[in-house]
Amino acid sequence: MELQIQLKALAEKIDLLKDKIHTEESTKHAFVLPFINILGYDTFNPTEVVPEFTADLGLKKGEKVDYAIFQNETPILIVECKNWKEDLTIHNSQLFRYFHVTKTRFSLLTNGIEYQFYTDLEEPNKMDQKPFLEFNITNLKDNNIIEITKFHKSNFDVNSIVENASSLKYTREIKKLINDEVNSPTHEFVRIFASRAYSGRLTEKVMEEFTEVVHKAFNQTISEKVNDRLNAAINKEAEKQQEDKVEVPIEDLKIITTEEELEGYRIVVAILRRKLPTNRIVHRDTQSYFGILLDDNNRKPLCRLHLNGGNKYLGIFDKDKNESRELIESIDDIYLFEDQLLKTVDFYEKESVS
Incomplete structure (x- = not known):
């Protein structure tokens, strides 16, 4: 609960300050370091949060990643930061190069608002092209907070995060595909339903008609499910209000928390x-x-x-x-x-x- 409160406070600070932040360095100090601090790591301890972390990469010497977070003298997370106005792109990122020469299993690319966490699910010691966890700190969902909590210093466990990373990554990818299909059904997607609902020959004209039908059916189904959830919530709240009318013992009314x-x-x-x-x-x-x-x-x-x-x-x-x-x-x-x-x-x- 406290982590959620701290993240919300940081999000409010970002909304308040971002238009006054013009450089990558300011983004780091105003947005990224407070996030690392919320995770329980001492940003004033250079043995725990190492700025400008350097690892020699063959012939390339002196390249640096913005931060490395250490536990027990071992890097557990490397962080590359961008200006908050920049879009995040992993291409040409130093995270790729540093990932395989450090002992870390996790890397983070962030502009202080968007956060992308990576690991090596597809090939050992080689950072994946796609993140397994991605969120916007100004629009956090409950499941985002649960995953962020796992990176807190008091909870951090490499194996449990890696085990869950695969499910997170592919669930996110599939949700995106479903969302794309709902908004604009592909030919292959429409054919799956048309072939089951229509007994005739699937001509081009029939497929065009079914594209609109599938699109409408999916949106109606989602709307109905949302309405069902809302009605259930309303009914539950009504029941709770009825329960709240039960007389409160006099001794409880005397308790005032200061x-x-x-x-x-x-x-x-x-x-x-x-x-x-x-x-x-x-x-x-x-x-x-x-x-x-x-x-x-x-x-x-x-x-x-x-x-x-x-x-x-x-x-x-x-x-x-x-x-x-x-x-x-x-x-x-x-x-x-x-x-x-x-x-x-x-x-x-x-x-x-x-």
Whole structure:
């Protein structure tokens, strides 16, 4: 969820700034580096994000690709950037040349708005001509975000991404072919349906008539399916509204989550994300305290915030899940208990191992 929020914020920034960005270098700093940072890589650490990455290519010396992202001293992704106004074309790209001389399995071509991820599905150590993942950051779909999440530092796994890349690549290609056929059916496509629906001889005139029929039938089918989905969604929302009319217990109405509690929660997430994916850190407000849980499980408290009384306290848990309250002057003092909070995560990790 946090990744989605960060990507949306970057998209809004791009819409706001792009008309003031005139060079490739500005595109890198304003659009591409923030994207790399969202993926969890430290753009200020030259051993993790290496700018102007050089790999000697036979007689060609000193050629550079814009960035290489490293994990465990090994490049996992090389990135070539263009000005945001430029169309992306892989022809003559240095990504091809660098791909086979580095240990990376992935490369990225981007202008800061359009992103194209490549691997070597068709021939080992040789970058494919077509990307397996492609998206526009200003118009992200839910499935795009799921795939982007796999490149986050905390989730990155070469084998799982490669295994899924083939399905992604060919699904995207087939969807494009289907879209082309729906908009403008080819002769071969029309013949498939005409031969099944028409018992006579498929003359040129018949094929012309069926081209229009197939085009109309496909568009009507899509419209009907869209309407079915919309009607289902409307009915579901109506049912939900009926359920929402159920009387809420008085004690629940007394719970008011304050902005200070939410800010405290964000500080805890900033600390714990070094050991946990952010979607595993969940908050639940109660009348007595603001609880922060692992996996939304009451039996796995990470900490509690007691902020609504005369004094403010941070509740920290030991390995036996006993809470001790630490007095804090403000929510910024939560940072002082970083070690104790991270140790709580370790308790649960040991439980899962045993």
